[in-house]
Amino acid sequence: MKQIKKILIPYSLTICIFYFLWKALALALTREVLPHPEDAVGAFILSLATMDFWGHFVASGFRALMAMVIAWVLAFPLGIAMGASRRVDALISPFVFMTYPVPKVVLLPVILMIFGLGDLSKILIISLILGYQVLVAVRDGVRGVHPQYLNSIRSLGANRFQLFLEGYIPAALPHGFTALRLNSGVSIAVLFFVESFATLTGLGYLIMDAWGRMDFDQMFVGILGMSLLGVVLNESANILEKIVCPWFLQQRK
Amino acid sequence: MLKISNVSKGFNGKLVLEDLSLELEPDETIVILGPSGCGKTTLLNMISGMEKPDAGHIEFNELTVDSPSTQIAFILQDFGLLPWKTVLNNVALGLKIKGVAKKERTEIARRQLKDLGLQGREKDYPPVLSGGEKQRVAIARAYASDPKLLLMDEPFSSLDAITRENLQDTLLSTWKTTSVPYLLVTHSVEEAVFLGKRILLLSGSPSRITGVFLNEDFGRPDFRQTDAYFRLIRTIRKQMGESW
Numbered sequence: 001m002k003q004i005k006k007i008l009i010p011y012s013l014t015i016c017i018f019y020f021l022w023k024a025l026a027l028a029l030t031r032e033v034l035p036h037p038e039d040a041v042g043a044f045i046l047s048l049a050t051m052d053f054w055g056h057f058v059a060s061g062f063r064a065l066m067a068m069v070i071a072w073v074l075a076f077p078l079g080i081a082m083g084a085s086r087r088v089d090a091l092i093s094p095f096v097f098m099t100y101p102v103p104k105v106v107l108l109p110v111i112l113m114i115f116g117l118g119d120l121s122k123i124l125i126i127s128l129i130l131g132y133q134v135l136v137a138v139r140d141g142v143r144g145v146h147p148q149y150l151n152s153i154r155s156l157g158a159n160r161f162q163l164f165l166e167g168y169i170p171a172a173l174p175h176g177f178t179a180l181r182l183n184s185g186v187s188i189a190v191l192f193f194v195e196s197f198a199t200l201t202g203l204g205y206l207i208m209d210a211w212g213r214m215d216f217d218q219m220f221v222g223i224l225g226m227s228l229l230g231v232v233l234n235e236s237a238n239i240l241e242k243i244v245c246p247w248f249l250q251q252r253k
Numbered sequence: 254m255l256k257i258s259n260v261s262k263g264f265n266g267k268l269v270l271e272d273l274s275l276e277l278e279p280d281e282t283i284v285i286l287g288p289s290g291c292g293k294t295t296l297l298n299m300i301s302g303m304e305k306p307d308a309g310h311i312e313f314n315e316l317t318v319d320s321p322s323t324q325i326a327f328i329l330q331d332f333g334l335l336p337w338k339t340v341l342n343n344v345a346l347g348l349k350i351k352g353v354a355k356k357e358r359t360e361i362a363r364r365q366l367k368d369l370g371l372q373g374r375e376k377d378y379p380p381v382l383s384g385g386e387k388q389r390v391a392i393a394r395a396y397a398s399d400p401k402l403l404l405m406d407e408p409f410s411s412l413d414a415i416t417r418e419n420l421q422d423t424l425l426s427t428w429k430t431t432s433v434p435y436l437l438v439t440h441s442v443e444e445a446v447f448l449g450k451r452i453l454l455l456s457g458s459p460s461r462i463t464g465v466f467l468n469e470d471f472g473r474p475d476f477r478q479t480d481a482y483f484r485l486i487r488t489i490r491k492q493m494g495e496s497w
Contacts, residue, residue, distance in 0.1 A: 152333025156347040170337035247378040
């Protein structure tokens with residue numbers, strides 16, 4: 001209950017402020033470009049009852065979620081290995097840091113040509129972008145673990161496997177989750193981009209299609225849908241972090 | 254039971270400890286007194302098996318020490334409690350690493366925490382504990398795996414004076430009931446005199462043992478109020494003034 005309150009109050013407050021700003025802007029722009037908030041939200045709420053909307057929402061949600069899972073599964077262990085072992089780091093980090101500044105999204109055409117126009121390419125490009133963030137955050141996080149903690153585990157007679165289990169992995173978890181949470185917005189942005197062509201499903205398609213038809217109410221249904229998806233992903237990562245890293249919760253009190 | 258023979262150790266070509274020998278008997282406690290940077294921590298690391306001496310030999314119960322074992326418990330300078338484990342799991346960690354079943358190790362850890370007056374804190378995480386509580390958890394963890402020797406690296410240096418004396422009493426009474434010998438390093442003369450049956454002075458560069466004091470009245474009740482306590486402190490201070 002307390003948890004729900006903690007999420008609800010800031011969100012409803014934000015929505016209120018947002019509503020007034022939007023309304024003012026809609027009144028200022030006399031043209032039809034920006035629908036009034038109640039029209040857009042009305043259309044959005046109506047569409048919540050349609051299978052069509054949920055089809056798009058689920059398609060987008062699936063892509064984003066799969067991308068997050070793939071990014072996590074690949075980048076988290078690799079980040080720990082790099083952070084924990086100088087040798088692994090020396091081998092991999094030049095590659096990572098040389099390619100880090102490359103905006104991965106420009107590789108989309110290449111990925112599309114290799115993996116086709118389907119969901120796989122869309123998911124891969126998002127996981128590539130997310131994976132880099134998780135990788136770098138986890139690597140730096142593991143490197144920054146106080147050696148005293150590791151010594152303490154070692155002094156109890158731990159072998160290398162136990163050292164990872166009791167030390168490196170729990171130390172890296174919050175870093176990985178924070179990276180995931182902070183970059184859920186980025187993955188939605190990329191999602192919009194990859195859904196704007198070569199597909200007939202997803203909220204990105206919904207936005208682009210409605211835009212093309214000059215149906216601004218529908219366009220806002222898509223925009224609000226994507227915002228909702230962003231909120232859901234962000235909060236899920238947040239809640240997951242609290243479940244997996246309970247020690248973080250107590251420290252913040 | 255612990256035998257250190259002619260141990261030397263250096264870092265980056267600079268010798269830190271030179272030709273150090275000492276023996277610890279099963280019913281004894283040794284406090285090593287030395288200034289910061291004299292290689293006290295290095296010595297403990299070597300005894301625990303986390304570092305290897307450049308020369309010389311360390312034996313524990315007739316076996317060469319070459320890797321950490323559960324026989325020797327080590328309380329690190331800032332307690333070494335893992336922030337991501339609850340107090341209970343921190344105490345049980347040594348047993349977990351040893352392969353003790355969950356039910357048994359939880360039971361032992363609970364009992365150990367109770368003995369140190371920490372019942373009710375089992376589910377807390379170390380960052381919310383006070384310094385004294387953290388130290389108690391560290392002591393509980395050290396004793397949980399039933400060690401044969403306890404090493405402590407300036408265990409009370411970050412605590413306030415009252416908590417420190419309190420914990421020194423705790424340590425001493427625990428020693429009296431468990432009779433696990435300990436080797437403690439500190440830079441506090443008062444602490445050395447209160448906790449050491451034998452006190453070794455470590456100084457110089459590279460460090461060597463420059464003084465040995467037998468503490469005959471060690472362990473007496475209200476030792477801190479006795480003349481013998483202050484006399485020994487004065488003697489050690491005088492010697493320190495000459496050798497440091």
